[in-house]
Amino acid sequence: MKKLILASALSICSFGAFAEVAVIVNPGNASALDADTIKKIYLGKAKSFDNGNKVxxxxxxxxxxxxEFNSKVVGKSSSQLNAYWSKLVFTGKGTPPEKFDTDQAVIDFVAANADSIGYIDSSKATDKVKVVATF
Known part of the structure; x- marks a missing residue:
């Protein structure tokens, strides 16, 4: 009986642990973005949207x-991604994305900047931003 309760509790926790990630842009941005392009942006390999505007x-x-985003989209753990960016910054080959502490801070930043892209928990998306992909 204890094993059944433990298994049930773990399965419930695992469903809540993985939220859907929404990639967002400013509503005025009409660029098409696929998973590969988003990955390149977050690795510093793409520096502009398909319309030529700087990202x-x-x-x-x-x-x-x-x-979740780093794992699903970029294919790296957070520590691997931090090490990756540290190397690029040290060698002068890149500037990491601007960091924010909450979904709301990312929403506010993206809504205020036409050239921005971010990601949030998909349940937090508002009409201030446009969702271009979910993972």
């Missing part, structure tokens, strides 16, 4: 959504 990425600092 200004926003990331989250140490949140569960950041861990």
């Amino acid at each position: 200004n990425p926003a990331t989250q600092n140490g949140t569960a959504i950041a861990d």
Whole structure:
């Protein structure tokens, strides 16, 4: 009986642990973005949207959504991604995305900047931003 209760509790926790990540842009941005392009933006390999406008990425600092995004989209753990950016910064080959502490801070940043892209928990999306992908 204890095993059944433990298994049930673990399965319930595992459903709540993985939130859906929404990639957001400013509502005025009409660029098409696929998973590969989003990954390139967050690795500093793509510096502009398909319309030629410079991209200004926003990331989250140490949140569960950041861990999900890094794993699902970028294909790296948060520590691997931090090490990656540290190397690029040290060698002068890149500037990491601007970091924010909450979904709301990312929403406010993206809503205020036409050239920005960010990610949030999909349940937090508002009409201030446009969702271009979910993972």
